[in-house]
Amino acid sequence: xxxxxxxxxxxxxxxxxxxxxxxxxxxxxxxxxxxxxxxxxxxxxxxxxxxxxxxxxxxxxxxxxxxxxxxxxxxxxxxxxxxxxxxxxxxxxxxxxxxxxxxxxxxxxxxxxxxxxxxxxxxxxxxxxxxxxxxxxxxxxxxxxxxxxxxxxxxxxxxxxxxxxxxxxxxxxxxxxxxxxxxxxxxxxxxxxxxxxxxxxxxxxxxxxxxxxxxxxxxxxxxxxxxxxxxxxxxxxxxxxxxxxxxxxxxxxxxxxxxxxxxxxxxxxxxxxxxxxxxxxxxxxxxxxxxxxxxxxxxxxxxxxxxxxxxxxxxxxxxxxxxxxxxxxxxxxxxxxxxxxxxxxxxxxxxxxxxxxxxxxxxxxxxxxxxxxxxxxxxxxxxxxxxxxxxxxxxxxxxxxxxxxxxxxxxxxxxxxxxxxxxxx
Numbered sequence: 179x180x181x182x183x184x185x186x187x188x189x190x191x192x193x194x195x196x197x198x199x200x201x202x203x204x205x206x207x208x209x210x211x212x213x214x215x216x217x218x219x220x221x222x223x224x225x226x227x228x229x230x231x232x233x234x235x236x237x238x239x240x241x242x243x244x245x246x247x248x249x250x251x252x253x254x255x256x257x258x259x260x261x262x263x264x265x266x267x268x269x270x271x272x273x274x275x276x277x278x279x280x281x282x283x284x285x286x287x288x289x290x291x292x293x294x295x296x297x298x299x300x301x302x303x304x305x306x307x308x309x310x311x312x313x314x315x316x317x318x319x320x321x322x323x324x325x326x327x328x329x330x331x332x333x334x335x336x337x338x339x340x341x342x343x344x345x346x347x348x349x350x351x352x353x354x355x356x357x358x359x360x361x362x363x364x365x366x367x368x369x370x371x372x373x374x375x376x377x378x379x380x381x382x383x384x385x386x387x388x389x390x391x392x393x394x395x396x397x398x399x400x401x402x403x404x405x406x407x408x409x410x411x412x413x414x415x416x417x418x419x420x421x422x423x424x425x426x427x428x429x430x431x432x433x434x435x436x437x438x439x440x441x442x443x444x445x446x447x448x449x450x451x452x453x454x455x456x457x458x459x460x461x462x463x464x465x466x467x468x469x470x471x472x473x474x475x476x477x478x479x480x481x482x483x484x485x486x487x488x489x490x491x492x493x494x495x496x497x498x499x500x501x502x503x504x505x506x507x508x509x510x511x512x513x514x515x516x517x518x519x520x521x522x523x524x525x526x527x528x529x530x531x532x533x534x535x536x537x538x539x540x541x542x543x544x545x546x547x548x549x550x551x552x553x554x555x556x557x558x559x560x561x562x563x564x565x566x567x568x569x570x571x572x573x574x575x576x577x578x579x580x581x582x583x584x585x586x587x588x589x590x591x592x593x594x595x596x597x598x599x600x601x602x603x
Contacts, residue, residue, distance in 0.1 A: 180196070180197050180199075180257075180258070180261075181194070181195075181196060181257075181258040181259075181261040181262055182195040182196060182197050182258075182283065183195040184258075184262035184264065187287070189292075189480045189482075190267075190289055190290050190291075190292050190480060190482045191270075191287065191288070191289055191290070192262070192264055192287070192288050192290055193285060193286070193287055194255070194258055194259060194262060194264070194285070194286045194287075194288060195275075195283065195284075195285050196254050196255060196258040196283065196284055196285075196286065197281060197282075197283045198247075198250050198254050198281050198282050198283075198284075199280075199281045200278075200279055200280040200281040202250060202254075202281070203246060203247075203250060203279075203281045203282055204279065206246035206247075206249040206250050207242050207243065207246040209246070209249060210242045210245040210246045210249060211230055211233075211242050214242065214245070215228070215230065215233060218233055220232060220233065220236065239279075240277070243277055243282075247274055247277070247282060247284070250282075251272060251284070254284075255269070255272075255286055255288075259288065259290075264288065264290045265290055265291035266288045266289070266290060266291075267288075267289040267290060267291055267482055267484045267485050267488065268288070268289045268484045268488065269286055269287070269288050269289075270287045270288065270289060271285075271286065271287035272284060272285075272286050272287075273285050273286075289482050289484050290482075291482075291485065291538070292479045292480055292481050292482065292538070293479065294477050294478060294479030294481070294538050294539070294542055295477075295478040295479060295542070296473070296476050296477055296478065296539050296542050296543060296546075297476060297478075298476060299473060299476060299539075299543055299596055299599075300595075300596070300599040301599060301600070301601055302469060302472045302473075302596065302599075302600045302601065303600070303601045303603065304465060304468045304469060304472065304600055304601070304602055304603070305468075305602075305603045306461055306464070306465050306602050306603065307457075307460065307461040307464050307465075308457075308461075309454065309457040309458050309461050310457075311450050311453045311454050311457065315453050316446055316449050316450055316453065319449050319452070319453060320428060320446070320449065321425075323436055324425045324426055324428065324432075325423070325425065327425075327426055327432075327435070327436060328423040328424060328425050328426065329423070329424050330343065330421045330422070330423060330424070331421065331422060331423075331424045332419060332420070332421055333387075333420040333421065333422050334387065334420075336386075336420075337383075337384050337385055337386045337420075338369060338382055338383055338384065338385055338386070338417070338420050339369070339383060339422075340369050340370045340383055341368070341369060341370055341422070341423075342368075342369050342420050342421065342422045343366055343367065343368045343369070343420075343421045343422070344366075344367055344369060344382055344417055344418075344419065344420055344421070345364055345365065345366055345417075345418040345419040345420075345421070346364075346365055346367060346382070346415055346416060346417050346418060347362070347363045347364065347365070347415070347416040347418070348360075348361065348362055348365065348413050348414065348415050348416075349361040349413065349414050350411050350412070350413045351411060351412045351413070351414070352405075352406060352409050352410070352411045352412075353409075357405070357406060357411075359403075360411075360413070364418065367379065367382075369382055369383060375395055375396075375397055375398065375401070376395070376396075376398065377393075377394075377395045377396070378393065378395050378413065381393040381394075381395075382415065382417070385415075385417050386417070386420070387417055387418065387419060387420055388417065388418075389415075389416075389417050390414070390415065390416045390417075391414075391415050391417075392412050392413065392414050392415065393412070393413050393415060394410065394411075394412055395410075395411050395412075395413065396408070396409070396410050396411070397409050397411060428442060429442065430442060433445040465597070465602070466593070466597075469593070469596055469597060469600060470532070470536050473536065473539045473540070473543075473596060474532065474535045474536060474539060476539070477535055477538065477539050479538075481534065481535065481538065485534045486527060486530050486531045486534055487523075487527075487530075489530035489531075489533050489534050490523050490524075490526040490527050490530035491523065492530075493526040493529070493530055494508075494519065494522055494523060494526060497522070537589060540588075540589040540592040540593055540596075541585070541588065541589060541592070543592040543595065543596065544588040544589065544591065544592040547592065547595060549588050549591045549592055549595070550588070551583075551584055551587035551588060551591065555587050556580060556583050556584060556587065559583050559586075559587060560574055560575055560578075560583065563578065
């Protein structure tokens with residue numbers, strides 16, 4: 179198998195002509211014969227037992243050629259494109275031009291990865307998020323812990339306030355008639371939650387336990403029920419109970435209940451460490467995001483749309499895999515959400531575009547900077563993957579080629595270089 183010619187037809191589109199030698203072609207024909215002959219019935223022979231010479235005499239010696247060429251195409255085209263230094267994105271056309279026992283020649287039209295340019299990737303100015311932990315942040319986190327450990331208590335000495343939970347009976351009327359879905363008994367409603375239509379919760383504030391009263395509301399114009407949309411309505415209310423959260427006092431006993439610490443001071447120090455870790459992570463992710471956006475803006479080159487489509491399709495497959503791990507599949511997900519593969523593909527397209535551009539940029543930087551992962555880097559990466567997938571390292575090496583690991587590490591090191599040379603404010 180050999181590259182005969184490679185011609186650039188238009189931006190990122192090549193016509194590649196490839197020859198496959200007779201020995202390789204005939205080996206493929208033999209393989210197809212062994213597979214297909216079992217299905218062929220020839221008079222005078224048991225099914226699948228007729229000699230090849232008889233079959234070829236009856237149907238022609240080229241009867242297996244098409245399937246044999248299909249067998250040869252992938253490897254032959256891959257070898258030819260590597261020889262032409264073409265990274266194939268997709269194959270848009272494939273046509274055999276000459277076929278005989280001595281081999282065959284075919285032409286393929288392929289879309290290739292672009293050769294992009296990128297400049298000024300060193301010294302990018304970015305603003306990093308502050309990672310300072312303030313006392314206010316610790317207080318807020320402590321309040322969240324208190325809220326998680328709160329309990330509901332009945333209020334008997336005051337009227338309902340915003341934030342309380344009230345237990346009510348209610349029945350709604352529109353034009354003097356009760357409407358479907360407008361009635362409930364002993365319903366728990368948190369005032370200020372916004373779960374009911376505008377004006378409903380606000381009018382419960384100020385009323386006390388045991389009161390019966392009527393409130394006036396107006397349904398939104400965009401309300402889900404067309405019969406009620408934009409209509410005035412009245413609700414008869416009976417307020418049975420008012421409840422509010424009782425937050426625990428922050429003392430050493432509380433600290434012992436919610437943590438492994440013994441004192442409030444120790445617990446505040448622990449919360450500070452947790453917040454610091456979170457802020458550091460958020461800051462680094464934000465910094466990477468800003469640097470990525472800056473790098474993408476510096477790309478010069480025509481990127482074929484097929485690369486974005488391929489990446490979106492890959493994201494779609496990853497989504498399907500995640501859903502299956504959760505006991506669902508993509509078809510079921512689309513059924514429940516009303517989406518289809520095309521709409522999900524379009525949803526992923528912007529992020530797919532970003533991923534492709536980022537990788538192309540970082541690969542180019544790695545090339546310009548002659549970044550080459552060491553043997554130790556590659557071995558360490560295989561070790562990490564073996565640990566993640568709970569597999570033997572040698573098994574991982576069989577599944578994932580070293581070239582893929584090398585490319586990924588090159589991209590990572592290129593990003594590290596950009597970050598190290600960035601002007602961070």
